[in-house]
Amino acid sequence: TTNKEDAIAVLHAFCTKWGKVYSHVIRSLKAIEPDLLVFYNYPKQIRASIYSTNMIESFNNVIKRKAKPKAVFPTEQSLDAFIGIQAMSYNDRYFNRIHKGFGQVQDTLESYFD
Known part of the structure; x- marks a missing residue:
């Protein structure tokens, strides 16, 4: 609808x-x-991005791919640190990326937070 x-x-x-x-x-x-x-x-142009899980699934695949060679983490803290580092790296890599539709409605979105 x-x-x-x-x-x-x-x-x-x-x-x-x-x-x-x-x-x-x-x-x-x-x-x-x-x-x-x-x-x-929210504007129609970005709705699919909001309700989609593609970005989450992409990040989960990165974690799986990078964790596979490690096989076992000695402590829960080492696993937490590993995932934190991967999240920061992922954020840095895609920091300037404008997700589909967001560029078209940037002014509208900024007005929501004024």
Whole structure:
């Protein structure tokens, strides 16, 4: 759907249809409903980037690839330090990258934080 009102209507129809069969899941959905569709508050150009997990999956793949040769970390602190260093390196590498759609709406986004 293209707007929040339509998405809420679809969500409510889904809850009505499946509420009796999957009552626990529907209760969970209703509990998070205010946060579930919050990406509709942002410009259309960046919505896919907000609700997508591609950036998270990419970072997880970097961690897996770099941790594989190490096999075992001697302590939990060494693992924490390793992941922290990888996160800082990843952030440094992509610091100046403008994610798809964000360049088009930069002024609008900046106005949200003024």
